Amino acid sequence: MxxxxxxxxxxxxxxxxxxxxxxxxxxxxxxxxxxxxxxxxxxxxxxxxxxxxxxxxxxxxxxxxxxxxxxxxxxxxxxxxxxxxxxxxxxxxxxxxxxxxxxxxxxxxxxxxxxxxxxxxxxxxxxxxxxxxxxxxxxxxxxxxxxxxxxxxxxxxxxxxxYLGPSTAAIVAAATDRRIPHIRLNDGNLVQLGHGQRQRRIWTAETDMTSAIAEGIAGDKDLTKTLLKAVGVPVPAGQEVKTAAEAWEAAQDIGLPVVVKPSDGNHGRGVTLDISTQADCEAAFKLADAHGSSVLVESYIRGNEHRLLVVGGQVVAASRGEAAWVHGDGRQTVTQLVDSQINVDPRRGLTEDFPLNRIRVAEDGVILLDLQRQGLTPESVPAAGTAVLIQRNGNVAIDCTPEVHPEVAHAVSLAARTVGLDIAGVDLVTEDISRPLAETGGAIVEVNAGPGLLMHLKPASGAPQPVGQAIIDHLFAEDESGRIPIVGVAGSRGGHQITRLVAWLLHLNGRHVGLACKDGLFLGTRRVEKRDSACWDAAHRLLMNRGVNAVVVENDAASILRDGLAYDRATVGVVTDLDGIAALAEFDVQDADQLYKVLRTQVDVVLSDGASVLNAAHPRLVDMAELSDGEVVFYAEDGTLEAIRHHRDRGGRAVFLRGGAAVLAQGPAETPGANIEALLRRFGSNATDAATLLAAVAAAWALGISPELIAAGLDTFVPDLHLA
Incomplete structure (x- = not known):
């Protein structure tokens, strides 16, 4: 071949x-x-x-x-x-x-x-x-x-x-489950949840509710202990030291054994436990000093290390760590034993996909020091049957959430509130987390801002905990979606006029409106950019803007084909026509059936409690009504069209022209509305048509704006941007 x-x-x-x-x-x-x-x-x-x-x-x-x-x-x-x-x-x-x-x-x-x-x-x-x-x-x-x-x-x-890290991805997934939209704001893990004024932001497990002061306190372990001790939370005795000699002196004052650790380290780096000799203390000081700006010496609390996650004042997950040991066989070195007895565990790896870290003996100063205290090096060959301690507290990845005693949960929650963190990872040491700390001699040793969630999402053993959901429920009340009203207008006729009219009516209704259309980009009544803004980028910027609580967007078929819609769902979706095929040759759109598939996108995204506004004078757009998850509002100049009559017979809403004015009808009821003929005169000859204005009226009515305000708003609308 x-x-x-x-x-x-x-x-x-x-x-x-x-x-x-x-x-x-x-x-x-x-x-x-x-x-x-x-x-x-x-x-x-x-x-x-x-x-x-x-x-x-x-x-x-x-x-x-x-x-x-x-x-x-x-x-x-x-x-x-x-x-x-x-x-x-x-x-x-x-x-x-x-x-x-x-x-x-x-x-x-x-x-x-x-x-x-x-x-x-x-x-x-x-x-x-x-x-x-x-x-x-x-x-x-x-x-x-x-x-x-x-x-x-x-x-x-x-x-x-x-891609997003596992902690951020879990939070975003929980938001998606609640139909809260999200926007990634950088190449890392900064994510916006919701739109406009209703948005919240997360950066991994930090939120825009996380206090900078609280984060600063959490980064200072000595200050954290001082505050916790003041409110009655059990903490280990300790003091900050500047030299190795001071560390040994402090250890003797506190009482052996002790822990030596950096004052502002993280992830357990540079932390040496259970120190009882001067040589070990001085070696531990050197290690801790390399990982932080200062060094703490604390009393050693016996037991296993635990990490409890506090969200909004509630303990939502807990994990436990355990010591890691190997047993000599008289043939293999310590490094080889670690690889054959510990690293062989499929749960261990070098990325965040694994709940347990792969142990690299030669690269971990704490492990090297602990081996030295046992008279060993990574190249030593322990005798057969000899137990060798590798990590005093391995990865904290064994779920123990159901075991947490209520008094322990209370102390941990109090610790997070005292530091001021809305989301905190609280580290404590105890021999039994199912008993109060006062009974076990346990203590809280650290409070951490921006805690990792992987240990709770993918524990090495035990059940995963829904921590992403807990964070979303903390950020958004049960009845909140983070959404603001979004109006999308699709088609080739009068989109910029419809969007400007709807934005004006929303403004009169008390909304801070962002508008992206061919006439430019608008914030409220102010045009901030004059260039054509009927595009994905402009609409996307409005959704990110904390100053708006409603967005109106013009979409033509080319922008949908080129980028898709800037929003995942819309409150109101307007489709005006199936014209403009000649301009879509580069996309291989050659007939109305193909264009229908493009413009139906605007109807497909309408929320179940929203509305699709469709031109009843186009039979294919009438067919589009069955695609809408929300209500359908028809509009046309001729109120006697079969589609409108049939829709009204079923109690549906429609807007049409009679005697130069808009009529807002629902079922048999009719309400006289805006003076369309007068507005046409203000627009000037050939600038627009009645159907375009009726589409704007129908969209505003679908948004819940009253017929009276719509009429008054159209009477005050200024079509000429130079006069507005």
Whole structure:
């Protein structure tokens, strides 16, 4: 078989919001199969076997068949390479740890050219998966070698670089479960939950309610202990020291054994436990001094270390650590014993995907010091049966939430409140967390801001705790969604006029409105940018603006095809027409059926308690009503249209023209409204039409603005931006 030429990737476009394919972001790829258009999968000798050998989990892809093995069936029957590429990319993402179930491939009007899309939570990860999938597909077509595990590793590396950390991802997932929207604000873990004035922000497990003063207190362990002791929370006795000599003197004053640790360290770095000799104390001081700005000497509390997570004053999760030991065999070194007896545990690894850390003996100063105290080095070979202590408190990753005694929970909650943190990781040492601290001699040793959540999400043993949900419930009341009213207007006629009118009426209704339309970007009645702002970027900026509590956006078909919608859901969605096809040639939109699929996106995202506002003079837009999750409000100049009469017979709402004025009708009831003819005169000849103004009236009414305010608002609206 002669070598086939590469499939050409003509265009790669990231659709960042709801689009004609799905509610979620996707990577859209235009590809040219070239000569492979004549070579479906069943006509390439050995192709199917090579593909399923390289990616055996393709058997799990249901594809359009709807059952396990569906894609394999399509391969045997013969499917084109664009469709195959879609499934290869999805499988690579699955293997890399970003499960992806959605993909579609459709032909275009040009022979051999296809549009292929797949779910893309992150653009860079999706592009990496596409590149690897493309290379893998061509290698399989041409019976060439390809290292699949290496490709998966490269995609996973990109995922690790670009995607949210596990703590942030858990919080965002909990927000999604409650249908609270989110916006990622940087390449790290700063995330906005909600929109406009109703937004909250998180940065891993810190929130915009986390006090900077409290965070500063938590970073000063000596000050933290002073405050906790003042309110009756048990803490170990201790003092800050400047030199190794002072450390030993303090240890003797406090009473041996002691703990030596940095005053502002974290993650247990530089902490040495159970010190009873001067040599060990001086060595521990040197280690602690390298990890912090000063050093603390504290009394040693016997027991296991525990981490309790406090959210909004309540303990929501608890984990316990345990000492890590190895047992000599007379043959292996300490390092080899750690690898064969501890690191072999599949729960241990070097990334946040693992609940337990892989132990690197030679790189951990605390472990080296503890070995030294046992007369050992990493290269020592312990005698058979000899127990060697590696970590006095290993990873705190054993869930013990059900065991926490109420008095312990009270003390921990009080500690978090005393420091002033809304979310805190409180470290305590006790021999038995199911008993009060007074009975066990336990004490709280640290209060941490921005605690990691992984130990509670993926414990080494025990049940995961819903800590992401607890944080979301802390940030948002049960009846809050973080949403503000959003109005989206789609179509090619009068969108800028409709959006400006609706924004004006919302302003009169007491809202702080952000508006993005062809006339510019507006905050309230002030135009802050004059350039065309009917685009994703401008609308996205409004959703991030803490000063707005309502947003109005103009969307034409081209912007939806290019970027998708800037919002995941809308309160009101307006669709005005199915015109403007001639301007969409670059997107291969050539008829009304194709344009219908694009503009229905605006209706697809309407909330169940929102409304779709549709032009009843267009039969296809009347058909669009059945797609709306919310109410439907029809509008048209002619109130006798069958669609309007039928809608009213069922108690629906409609807006139409009679005697030059808008009529707002619900069922048989009619309310006279705004003077449309007068407003048309103010706009000037040929500047707009009655249907456009009626669309604005219908959208405002759907938002709950009263007919009286709508009429008064249109009477005061100034169409000329130079006079506004």
């Amino acid at each position: 002669s070598k086939k030429n590469d499939i050409r990737l003509l265009r790669i476009n990231y659709l960042r919001g709801p689009n004609m394919w799905t509610y979620r972001p996707v990577l859209e790829v235009w590809l040219d199969l070239g000569e492979l258009e004549d070579c479906p999968s069943n006509l390439l000798p050995g192709f199917n076997d090579r593909l399923t050998t390289a990616l055996p989990a393709l058997i799990e892809h249901h594809c359009g068949v709807g059952e396990r093995g569906g894609f394999i069936e399509r391969l045997r029957d013969g499917t084109w390479m664009g469709h195959v590429l879609e499934h290869i990319v999805i499988e690579l993402l699955n293997l890399a740890g970003m499960p992806t179930g959605f993909g579609q491939t459709r032909s275009t009007s040009q022979r051999g050219v296809y549009r292929m899309v797949f779910r893309a939570r992150d653009e860079q990860v999706a592009r990496a998966a596409l590149a690897e999938g493309h290379a893998l597909l061509m290698a399989i077509i041409n019976a060439e070698a390809f290292d699949v595990p290496a490709a998966v590793a490269r995609v996973r590396d990109k995922l690790d670089d670009c």
